[in-house]
Amino acid sequence: MRRVTDARARNAIANDESNGVVADINDDAGRAVAERAVAEVTATSRRLLEALVTQAPPRDREVEAARARERAAKRFGTAAA
Numbered sequence: 001m002r003r004v005t006d007a008r009a010r011n012a013i014a015n016d017e018s019n020g021v022v023a024d025i026n027d028d029a030g031r032a033v034a035e036r037a038v039a040e041v042t043a044t045s046r047r048l049l050e051a052l053v054t055q056a057p058p059r060d061r062e063v064e065a066a067r068a069r070e071r072a073a074k075r076f077g078t079a080a081a
Contacts, residue, residue, distance in 0.1 A: 072078075
């Protein structure tokens with residue numbers, strides 16, 4: 001994320017309607033709106049991620065490592081350390 005230090009540039013970005021942001025982030029009301037938007041996006045993202053489920057069995061790290069060593073041996077001709 002780039003940091004905007006120029007106040008005019010910061011306000012232009014905050015007021016850019018094409019980004020969907022129309023509040024001035026320098027005043028308390030604008031800051032509250034921005035914080036609420038972040039909280040809502042965070043909550044929605046968390047709900048969606050928690051809803052993801054899989055039917056696949058859990059993977060065994062040692063089995064996966066052995067498979068990776070086999071692939072490396074086939075690809076490079078020697079076993080990877």
